[in-house]
Amino acid sequence: MNIDDAKRLDAADPLRSLRDLFTLPDGVTYLDGNSLGALPRATPERIRRAVEQEWGRDLIKSWNTAGWIDLPRRLGDRLAPWLGARPGEVLVADSTSINLYKVLHAALQLQQGKRRVVVSERSNFPTDNYIAQSVARAHGGELVLAERPEDIPPLLDERCAVLMLTHVNYRSGRMHDMGLLTRWAHQAGALAVWDLCHSAGAVPIDLLGAAADFAIGCGYKYLNGGPGAPAFVWMHPRHEGQVWQPLTGWMGHANPFDFDSDYQPAPGIQQYQCGTPAVLAATGLDTALDVFDAAQKLGGMKALRNKSLALTEAFIDSVEARVPGAVIATPRDAAMRGSQVSFSLPRGTDGYAVMQALIARGFIGDFRAGDPELLRFGFAPLYNGFADVVRAVDTLADIVATRSWDAPEFTSRSKVT
Amino acid sequence: MNIDDAKRLDAADPLRSLRDLFTLPDGVTYLDGNSLGALPRATPERIRRAVEQEWGRDLIKSWNTAGWIDLPRRLGDRLAPWLGARPGEVLVADSTSINLYKVLHAALQLQQGKRRVVVSERSNFPTDNYIAQSVARAHGGELVLAERPEDIPPLLDERCAVLMLTHVNYRSGRMHDMGLLTRWAHQAGALAVWDLCHSAGAVPIDLLGAAADFAIGCGYKYLNGGPGAPAFVWMHPRHEGQVWQPLTGWMGHANPFDFDSDYQPAPGIQQYQCGTPAVLAATGLDTALDVFDAAQKLGGMKALRNKSLALTEAFIDSVEARVPGAVIATPRDAAMRGSQVSFSLPRGTDGYAVMQALIARGFIGDFRAGDPELLRFGFAPLYNGFADVVRAVDTLADIVATRSWDAPEFTSRSKVT
Numbered sequence: 150m151n152i153d154d155a156k157r158l159d160a161a162d163p164l165r166s167l168r169d170l171f172t173l174p175d176g177v178t179y180l181d182g183n184s185l186g187a188l189p190r191a192t193p194e195r196i197r198r199a200v201e202q203e204w205g206r207d208l209i210k211s212w213n214t215a216g217w218i219d220l221p222r223r224l225g226d227r228l229a230p231w232l233g234a235r236p237g238e239v240l241v242a243d244s245t246s247i248n249l250y251k252v253l254h255a256a257l258q259l260q261q262g263k264r265r266v267v268v269s270e271r272s273n274f275p276t277d278n279y280i281a282q283s284v285a286r287a288h289g290g291e292l293v294l295a296e297r298p299e300d301i302p303p304l305l306d307e308r309c310a311v312l313m314l315t316h317v318n319y320r321s322g323r324m325h326d327m328g329l330l331t332r333w334a335h336q337a338g339a340l341a342v343w344d345l346c347h348s349a350g351a352v353p354i355d356l357l358g359a360a361a362d363f364a365i366g367c368g369y370k371y372l373n374g375g376p377g378a379p380a381f382v383w384m385h386p387r388h389e390g391q392v393w394q395p396l397t398g399w400m401g402h403a404n405p406f407d408f409d410s411d412y413q414p415a416p417g418i419q420q421y422q423c424g425t426p427a428v429l430a431a432t433g434l435d436t437a438l439d440v441f442d443a444a445q446k447l448g449g450m451k452a453l454r455n456k457s458l459a460l461t462e463a464f465i466d467s468v469e470a471r472v473p474g475a476v477i478a479t480p481r482d483a484a485m486r487g488s489q490v491s492f493s494l495p496r497g498t499d500g501y502a503v504m505q506a507l508i509a510r511g512f513i514g515d516f517r518a519g520d521p522e523l524l525r526f527g528f529a530p531l532y533n534g535f536a537d538v539v540r541a542v543d544t545l546a547d548i549v550a551t552r553s554w555d556a557p558e559f560t561s562r563s564k565v566t
Numbered sequence: 567m568n569i570d571d572a573k574r575l576d577a578a579d580p581l582r583s584l585r586d587l588f589t590l591p592d593g594v595t596y597l598d599g600n601s602l603g604a605l606p607r608a609t610p611e612r613i614r615r616a617v618e619q620e621w622g623r624d625l626i627k628s629w630n631t632a633g634w635i636d637l638p639r640r641l642g643d644r645l646a647p648w649l650g651a652r653p654g655e656v657l658v659a660d661s662t663s664i665n666l667y668k669v670l671h672a673a674l675q676l677q678q679g680k681r682r683v684v685v686s687e688r689s690n691f692p693t694d695n696y697i698a699q700s701v702a703r704a705h706g707g708e709l710v711l712a713e714r715p716e717d718i719p720p721l722l723d724e725r726c727a728v729l730m731l732t733h734v735n736y737r738s739g740r741m742h743d744m745g746l747l748t749r750w751a752h753q754a755g756a757l758a759v760w761d762l763c764h765s766a767g768a769v770p771i772d773l774l775g776a777a778a779d780f781a782i783g784c785g786y787k788y789l790n791g792g793p794g795a796p797a798f799v800w801m802h803p804r805h806e807g808q809v810w811q812p813l814t815g816w817m818g819h820a821n822p823f824d825f826d827s828d829y830q831p832a833p834g835i836q837q838y839q840c841g842t843p844a845v846l847a848a849t850g851l852d853t854a855l856d857v858f859d860a861a862q863k864l865g866g867m868k869a870l871r872n873k874s875l876a877l878t879e880a881f882i883d884s885v886e887a888r889v890p891g892a893v894i895a896t897p898r899d900a901a902m903r904g905s906q907v908s909f910s911l912p913r914g915t916d917g918y919a920v921m922q923a924l925i926a927r928g929f930i931g932d933f934r935a936g937d938p939e940l941l942r943f944g945f946a947p948l949y950n951g952f953a954d955v956v957r958a959v960d961t962l963a964d965i966v967a968t969r970s971w972d973a974p975e976f977t978s979r980s981k982v983t
Contacts, residue, residue: 179625185626187622205605207591246813250812275816279814375617396667399691399696408935412700423664428793
């Protein structure tokens with residue numbers, strides 16, 4: 150694909166208008182929406198209103214008049230259809246790590262001490278495995294890690310309480326078959342907890358169709374809620390009223406404003422709220438969901454997924470064709486691919502420095518050290534296009550071919566990569 | 567005190583200029599800063615910059631360039647002197663309820679199973695007691711509640727692991743003697759956990775001087791961080807490296823960017839971070855702390871406390887003089903008083919309706935049902951003055967004397983009070 154092909158595809162893209170709903174800096178091609186989503190154009194004004202009018206002018210009244218008190222449920226209802234869930238089943242609150250803690254405790258309680266092992270993958274995002282270690286130990290169990298996806302099924306044995314997986318792997322971009330793995334987990338007597346951090350807003354998700362047990366995920370990646378936007382949590386309705394999650398804050402109480410002495414959990418997903426909603430942070434996510442409403446009118450997740458797969462496929466093809474020695478870590482099989490592409494460069498090419506050189510030329514992706522060292526590029530179908538793909542690979546190929554990455558300003562490491 | 571006296575006192579107030587650092591709506595006297603602090607004048611512009619420039623323009627780079635990654639520690643350092651703590655000991659993250667969960671687990675671990683009872687008061691804010699019930703049960707213990715403050719000492723027995731108290735009671739405004747109760751707890755072999763939600767920014771706090779063990783508190787009351795601003799957590803340095811708190815997210819890891827398979831806690835308070843910082847919410851608190859920097863130059867907490875006590879004393883005197891049958895629930899003893907005043911009205915006077923009538927006339931306080939039903943008025947020495955006191959009591963006295971509260975628009979209850 151050359152730039153003329155790409156421009157033709159962009160011009161014909163039925164989702165093209167969505168890009169105008171974002172503010173992206175001039176001269177920047179942003180391919181890191183899998184880490185921090187871009188700024189929706191409407192967000193600054195909406196947050197300004199929340200700050201100046203809801204907080205500054207209406208003050209404490211806004212708990213009622215601006216609906217602050219309902220934000221966790223209202224945002225959950227807006228998000229539900231993008232997760233394959235129903236309104237009333239999703240809550241927006243706290244962080245991914247904290248929500249994972251809640252649902253893992255709940256899942257282990259559901260196993261009533263008969264099973265205590267949490268199974269996951271070593272390649273899972275670290276916070277998931279750290280939280281799972283903590284929760285499994287609290288229940289007298291342990292976290293057992295599969296080295297490769299194909300090592301998961303043998304671990305689904307009579308000790309396995311919970312299969313906890315990230316739907317789309319943050320490094321490789323590989324996507325699990327949620328329906329199949331959930332079925333296998335259930336057949337083995339385990340429950341399935343899904344981390345949707347790299348899925349929500351980017352790939353089709355059908356939690357109810359998969360009959361998954363719990364899910365959590367991030368509000369600031371493909372959902373574009375802003376840095377540190379609250380995360381989400383979902384529980385299958387069949388588990389309602391069975392267990393308590395341990396973060397028993399007043400906002401998860403059945404009657405928070407009765408100020409009872411004893412905790413009594415609210416029915417359903419409301420129990421998974423703990424403290425007061427982070428209003429300003431949630432407001433960013435609320436505005437970002439307007440963009441998804443617009444996307445719904447243009448074909449919804451089906452259209453987003455088609456575009457995402459076309460973008461990532463074009464990127465894989467171009468990198469393989471243009472960058473000698475690049476090894477793609479992301480599956481070519483569309484059914485196994487999220488909305489990002491990761492690859493390593495040949496020994497002797499400093500992936501970190503290549504990414505810094507790319508950034509210096511206006512192309513922002515992400516670099517992760519490890520084995521193999523991976524460059525990662527996220528393609529957000531809401532705002533990325535085919536010209537982004539072509540220009541990024543052109544620039545990457547040039548940087549590698551000319552070794553222009555091999556300069557002190559690119560090779561010296563900063564704190565966060 | 568009449569309005570002329572009040573105006574003279576306001577004119578002579580050395581902290582008078584601080585009020586101009588807040589945006590308060592015209593025609594409103596805000597006496598509910600104990601629930602949600604007012605909007606600092608600089609906050610909208612600072613949040614706009616965070617949204618448009620840090621997020622929208624600089625995107626993922628802002629983790630480094632805007633210092634997002636350091637926010638929890640940097641804000642903790644700024645807050646530390648107002649808590650009687652040192653820089654490096656305080657972290658700003660998550661909610662009050664979640665931070666309480668962390669420190670209660672840590673405190674019970676420190677007791678190594680030898681003691682499992684958490685002692686608190688029935689009148690504590692519900693979320694504290696709910697969280698304590700959950701944590702105590704997880705350790706095989708229980709929460710035991712004192713009915714009155716004087717019932718606390720007998721509960722500090724050989725079963726007591728932790729004395730958990732809110733420094734200033736949210737309903738009565740009564741302040742505990744932190745040094746004395748911490749000493750009693752320690753003499754009994756218990757640890758002391760302090761909730762500073764209604765203290766931070768309003769009263770002198772000396773955590774190190776009291777040799778307290780842990781403290782947590784809210785960022786959006788007297789600290790003015792905005793609705794749902796992140797909370798804070800402090801641990802005495804003598805407990806460093808002794809225990810793990812259970813919310814073991816990656817940001818509390820010793821080397822979060824090494825992506826180790828196993829969790830290893832960071833040294834000191836950093837372990838109490840869990841997930842990614844809520845950047846936009848934390849930015850509100852960052853800006854609010856500029857106001858405290860300005861207050862520091864005008865006499866600091868000593869000056870704030872003097873003014874706060876003078877305001878609450880004037881309010882108590884005026885209510886007692888002007889509102890027949892009002893019974894003050896807040897101690898007259900300055901050493902036992904926070905920065906709010908609560909009182910009940912005689913049977914037959916609907917406190918809720920009186921508060922609605924006050925709000926309709928521009929005076930915002932808070933009403934809490936219960937026994938007795940209390941009207942609460944917070945006096946934030948950063949932005950409240952003596953004229954606020956006089957006008958509020960004038961209006962209150964008029965509403966009660968004329969029974970103008972007894973109208974359907976005031977007596978019908980809304981969802982959140």
